[in-house]
Amino acid sequence: xxxxxxxxxxxxxxxxxxxxxxxxxxxxxxxxxxxxxxxxxxxxxxxxxxxxxxxxxxxxxxxxxxxxxxxxxxxxxxxxxxxxxxxxxxxxxxxxxxxxxxxxxxxxxxxxxxxxxxxxxxxxxxxxxxxxxxxxxxxxxxxxxxxxxxxxxxxxxxxxxxxxxxxxxxxxxxxxxxxxxxxxxxxxxxxxxxxxxxxxxxxxxxxxxxxxxxxxxxxxxxxxxxxxxxxxxxxxxxxxxxxxxxxxxxxxxxxxxx
Amino acid sequence: xxxxxxxxxxxxxxxxxxxxxxxxxxxxxxxxxxxxxxxxxxxxxxxxxxxxxxxxxxxxxxxxxxxxxxxxxxxxxxxxxxxxxxxxxxxxxxxxxxxxxxxxxxxxxxxxxxxxxxxxxxxxxxxxxxxxxxxxxxxxxxxxxxxxxxxxxxxxxxxxxxxxxxxxxxxxxxxxxxxxxxxxxxxxxxxxxxxxxxxxxxxxxxxxxxxxxxxxxxxxxxxxxxxxxxxxxxxxxxxxxxxxxxxxxxxxxxxxxxxxxxxxxxxxxxxxxxxxxxxxxxxxxxxxxxxxxxxxxxxxxxxxxxxxxxxxxxxxxxxxxx
Ligand SMILES: Nc1ncnc2c1ncn2[C@@H]1O[C@H](COP(=O)(O)OP(=O)(O)OP(=O)(O)O)[C@@H](O)[C@H]1O
Ligand SMILES: [Mg+2]
Numbered sequence: 241x242x243x244x245x246x247x248x249x250x251x252x253x254x255x256x257x258x259x260x261x262x263x264x265x266x267x268x269x270x271x272x273x274x275x276x277x278x279x280x281x282x283x284x285x286x287x288x289x290x291x292x293x294x295x296x297x298x299x300x301x302x303x304x305x306x307x308x309x310x311x312x313x314x315x316x317x318x319x320x321x322x323x324x325x326x327x328x329x330x331x332x333x334x335x336x337x338x339x340x341x342x343x344x345x346x347x348x349x350x351x352x353x354x355x356x357x358x359x360x361x362x363x364x365x366x367x368x369x370x371x372x373x374x375x376x377x378x379x380x381x382x383x384x385x386x387x388x389x390x391x392x393x394x395x396x397x398x399x400x401x402x403x404x405x406x407x408x409x410x411x412x413x414x415x416x417x418x419x420x421x422x423x424x425x426x427x428x429x430x431x432x433x434x435x436x437x438x439x440x441x442x443x444x445x446x447x448x449x450x451x452x453x454x455x456x457x458x459x460x461x462x463x464x465x466x467x468x469x470x471x472x473x474x475x476x477x478x479x480x481x482x483x484x485x486x487x488x489x490x491x492x493x494x495x496x497x498x
Numbered sequence: 499x500x501x502x503x504x505x506x507x508x509x510x511x512x513x514x515x516x517x518x519x520x521x522x523x524x525x526x527x528x529x530x531x532x533x534x535x536x537x538x539x540x541x542x543x544x545x546x547x548x549x550x551x552x553x554x555x556x557x558x559x560x561x562x563x564x565x566x567x568x569x570x571x572x573x574x575x576x577x578x579x580x581x582x583x584x585x586x587x588x589x590x591x592x593x594x595x596x597x598x599x600x601x602x603x604x605x606x607x608x609x610x611x612x613x614x615x616x617x618x619x620x621x622x623x624x625x626x627x628x629x630x631x632x633x634x635x636x637x638x639x640x641x642x643x644x645x646x647x648x649x650x651x652x653x654x655x656x657x658x659x660x661x662x663x664x665x666x667x668x669x670x671x672x673x674x675x676x677x678x679x680x681x682x683x684x685x686x687x688x689x690x691x692x693x694x695x696x697x698x699x700x701x702x703x704x705x706x707x708x709x710x711x712x713x714x715x716x717x718x719x720x721x722x723x724x725x726x727x728x729x730x731x732x733x734x735x736x737x738x739x740x741x742x743x744x745x746x747x748x749x750x751x752x753x754x755x756x757x758x759x760x761x762x763x764x765x766x767x768x769x770x771x772x773x774x775x776x777x778x779x780x781x782x783x784x785x786x787x788x789x790x791x792x793x794x795x796x797x798x799x800x801x802x803x804x805x806x807x808x809x810x811x812x813x814x815x816x817x818x819x820x
Contacts, residue, residue, distance in 0.1 A: 245614065248610060248614065252599075252610045252613075255602055255606060256601065256602065259601035259642075320597070320600070321592075321594075321596030322597050322599060324592070325611070325658070328560060328589075328590055329614040329615055330585040330614070330615060331615075331616075336614070490561070490564040490578075491564050
């Protein structure tokens with residue numbers, strides 16, 4: 241099992257995605273909206289770099305897609321009654337979710353690319369990236385850490401059917417809490433610890449350095465280190481939680497209610 | 499002989515919260531210390547009214563629920579401590595059409611599940627068409643499941659349940675909601691599986707189905723097993739009676755009282771069927787007695803009078819009420 245389960249689940253998620261009648265719509269209109277909203281909101285603010293704004297819109301789409309793939313898919317599988325059959329199989333639920341997270345992260349990347357294309361073609365934004373190669377590496381790091389966070393959050397969706405309501409909140413809360421659109425310094429102090437343990441916060445910071453700053457400074461490296469440390473923690477905690485969940489859902493029978 | 503499924507005092511409780519704000523916790527005993535064994539190659543039926551604990555029993559045996567008390571073993575492996583080993587060798591089908599990826603084809607559904615069961619790609623290539631053939635979907639494998647009829651979906655579930663070539667298959671009401679013909683073809687498929695050396699553990703609400711398929715039957719009521727035996731022995735419980743049935747618009751109370759007053763009559767029941775009332779009398783199988791009763795039914799102008807031998811259903815009702 242292991243890699244094979246991850247691969248099949250990720251292929252399955254891709255097939256399911258393509259089988260959705262609205263997939264073309266999702267892959268074009270939704271990034272379009274993100275790009276438009278981002279550009280219009282910040283059009284008149286002279287201090288902000290337009291490439292960064294476009295990228296922030298892309299990151300929003302990427303985060304939404306990953307969360308949807310890893311977390312919300314559990315809700316959908318529960319609804320269609322497939323979750324119990326996944327659980328009955330010898331494959332681990334964690335690996336299945338990891339596969340789904342992988343697919344949606346890649347879809348999320350497409351989201352980001354599309355936001356850039358829309359910004360360039362329709363809005364005539366000049367894209368200037370200070371450190372292109374670093375930018376790509378940072379993007380890869382973000383993808384990895386979003387997936388890890390998605391897997392961790394998916395445990396909530398497995399354990400509780402009320403978590404379904406949480407999905408939307410999580411999707412948009414991240415934009416605020418993680419300082420993707422506004423700097424964290426705008427937030428009340430008591431929320432900031434939450435910002436610091438979520439990797440989208442550091443992802444946004446690292447990407448900002450790669451896009452804007454002429455010289456990569458300390459802040460960049462702190463961001464990279466934080467993403468590494470936090471992502472690994474997500475994976476370790478997620479793995480631990482899944483090992484508990486396997487037993488816990490069989491005790492509480494929560495898998496059976498919806 | 500060795501048991502492939504064995505339970506010892508198996509029990510499961512559920513907490514149920516009542517009320518919205520002030521939640522009162524109440525314990526529901528779904529399965530109440532049941533002990534039984536199923537032998538290799540058997541087609542074992544679990545019967546009982548709604549809420550008797552059939553599905554809960556299946557979930558515990560298929561490692562999906564942890565028992566609150568007692569133990570259960572499948573192939574000698576413990577359902578909690580060795581769940582992972584068990585999962586490779588069994589499969590489960592919950593009745594109804596849910597649990598499939600509707601937007602994917604039947605073939606894609608089977609392919610995904612065979613991946614999850616670790617079936618090698620080369621085996622899949624042969625097995626998937628074979629299974630589609632077996633359940634009569636060979637021509638529809640490429641179609642999206644959402645275009646399937648209910649019966650087709652339930653047959654696809656059977657194919658899914660066989661994808662890992664399990665030695666034991668658990669089926670919870672596999673024919674639920676199917677038309678008579680669909681149910682019959684599914685029964686034929688299930689029957690065919692036993693000739694392939696598979697053990698089948700089945701629940702159903704259809705008595706004739708259990709009678710036709712099962713080698714042994716366990717009767718469950720409120721979580722407890724009332725009786726385990728062959729369908730034949732079940733019917734022997736009621737073999738010393740003959741059943742007379744008749745229909746009428748308004749069956750007079752006096753007639754029922756008079757019938758019940760007879761020494762030779764065991765049981766009189768009435769039930770509503772469409773516009774008519776149906777009267778059922780269980781009586782001693784002596785010709786004189788039967789003729790006598792028929793006469794009085796005739797006098798009361800009841801129609802559709804007929805006499806039959808007791809069925810598994812009659813035994814079921816007798817034991818349930820007894
Ligand atoms: N997840 C659950 N939470 C709380 N109670 C439950 C749960 N699952 C089952 N029960 C209760 O346990 C009892 C047995 O249910 P079960 O589903 O095993 O019955 P069943 O014999 O399969 O019935 P049916 O013929 O209607 O399918 C019922 O009283 C039911 O309400
Ligand atoms: Mg049931």
